[in-house]
Amino acid sequence: MSKFSNEVQQLLAYIGGKENIAAVSHCATRMRFVLNDxxxxxxxxxQGIKCVKGTFTQAGQFQVIIGNEVSVFYNEFVKEAGVEGVNKDKAKQTARQNMNLLQRLISHLGEVFAPLIPAIVVGGLILGFRNIIGDIKLLEEGTKSLTEVSQFWAGVHHFLWLIGEAIFFFLPVGITWSISKKMGATQILGIVLxxxxxxxQLLNAYAVAGxxxxxxxxxxFIQIKMIGYQAQxxxxxxxxxxxxxxxxxxxxxxxxYISMIVVPFLSLVPTVLLAHVVLGPLGWTIGSYISSIVYAGLTSAFGWLFAAVFGFxxxxxxxxxxxxxxxxxxxxxxxxxxxxxxxxxxxLSNIAQGSSVLAMIYLNREDEEEKQVSIPAAISCYLGVTEPAMFGINLKYVFPFLAAMIGSAIAAILSVGTGVMANSIGVGGLPGILSIQPQHMLTFAGSMIIAIVVPFVLTIFFAKKKILGKK
Incomplete structure (x- = not known):
């Protein structure tokens, strides 16, 4: 008998049988089903199956959280069900048949940025580390940074910018590659674009802005400005x-018989010309409007309200x-x-979700089986991966999820109210403080404390008062 024989049979029966499965695939921790009904x-x-840590539906797919052994479970499931597994891209394409227009647009957007996230997170950590050694006055009674007193750290600071610049200044290369890959176009031409x-050769975007x-x-008969779109x-x-x-x-x-010559030329050259004549200026204008509106909203007199709503x-x-x-x-x-x-x-929202799970660990401290799920979920949440915490614990009980949302909203109000800015996207949990600009680290630390304490206390309170459920 295979390791997950009983669980596989149960899942197949509870999901509606083989005939209800349009497509099935898996990722690092989840089984992904596209269901006919x-x-x-x-x-x-x-959710009552022993090895299942939670379920949710997203992007037209019914997803079952299994954990690190999902690949073993998947292989046994496919064999038992007699269905042919597909890769994630094929499953996503099938799932879009169940989506409306907005959901499809969001799905496409997510697929474009998902491959870029590791690089962006690395870039955020690098900029955060450069903050610590180059901008924070740690030495000589708070008057000098590490780079000002050590040639070694000055060299490290200078060297790390090589990677940071490659990630953020040349981000358009990653975006056009990702789009080409996602849509099935020639990836190297996407990189060239x-x-x-x-x-x-182009004037730097920041110089143009200056x-x-x-x-x-x-x-x-016409002149086209040689403007670069670094970081755009x-x-x-x-x-x-x-x-x-x-x-x-x-x-x-x-x-x-002529496509290898004609198609690359007629697709790349016109696009590059169009990018510098129309698409670039248009995109820059749209992006400026969007960022200006968001920034104005967060820095206005009503910024606290925007923060509360977003955090919640x-x-x-x-x-x-x-x-x-x-x-x-x-x-x-x-x-x-x-x-x-x-x-x-x-x-802060990610931290708040982890804190609610931490409270559930305390409440269920005598339940060894529950702790096997909740402890890893809390750790991963504090490190920026919220999926096991949200879908495996907080949404299962509901009231921890609400407690985290409230704590997140309060923490966001303090963050925005004190003008906290991050240099970049980073690790979306406790290590996220490394991406915060040095002058805001202390106030962000205060926001982090709120995101830890408030959800923890509220979760216990809701459990004791049996609000939205029972412990």
Missing amino acids: HEKADVEKI GITLVSP GAEAPVWDFG VIPAMLAGFVFANLELQLRKIVPG VYAPLVITGLHHMTNAIDLQLMSEFGGTNLWPMIA
Whole structure:
């Protein structure tokens, strides 16, 4: 008998049988099902299976959290069910049939940024470390930083900028590559397109913003400004989607025997020209408006209200997948204002969810089976991975989820009210403080304490008063 034989049979029965499975795949911790009829899945019974740590539906897929042994479970399930597994991309394509237009747009956006997140997080950690050694006055009675008294640390500070610059200044290259990969266009051409947006031949975007006069390509009858789009998100996205769609359409109409020559040329060259004439300026304008509106909202007299609402609803946004939009906004804020006041609230929301799980560990301290799920969930949540905590614990009981939302809202009010800014996106948990600008680290630490204490206390209070459920 295989390791998960009983559990596999139970899941197959409770999910509606083989005939209810349109597609199945898995990721690092979850089984991903595209179901023909979601109503046939008995969620309560599925969550009662011993190895199941939670379930949720996102992006048209019914997802069952198994944990680190999901690959073993998946192989046994596919064999038992007699279904053919598919890769994640194929499952996502099938799942979109169950989505409305907005859900499809959000799904596409999430798939564009998901491959970029590891690089962005690394960049955030690097900038945070450079903060500590280069900007915080730690030595000689608080008058000098490490880089001012040590040549070694000065060299480290200088060297690390090589990586930070590669990640953030040349972000358009990653975006156009990711779009090309996602849409099935030629990836190397997507990379080339991105490079043409940040080439050293072009006047740096930051210099343009500072009022410098850009050189031009002079075609006699028209002149095109040679402006770079370093760190710009929307120009790269517009260019990437135009290129990928153009290439895919050309493949359909160009004969195969000349497609290798004609398709790359006719898809790349017009897109690069269009990017510098129309898409780049248009995207820059759109991005500036979006970032300005968000920044103005967070720094206005009503910024506390915006913060309270965002801090309260961010966790529910994660459930719907709408949180993927914040990646683009954060990156645009970084480009326009040299930092983001949105991302700190995201880190606080993640911490708050972890604190509610911590309270559940305390409440269920005699339950060894419960602790096997909740302790790893709390640890991963404090390190920025909220999925096991939210779907495995907090949403299961409901009241911890609400407690975390309230704590997140209060912490966000303090963060925004004191003008906390992060240099970049970072690790969305306790290590997130490394990405905060040095002058705001102390007040952000205060916000973190709120995000830890308030959800913990409220979760215990709600449990004792049996609000929204029982312990």
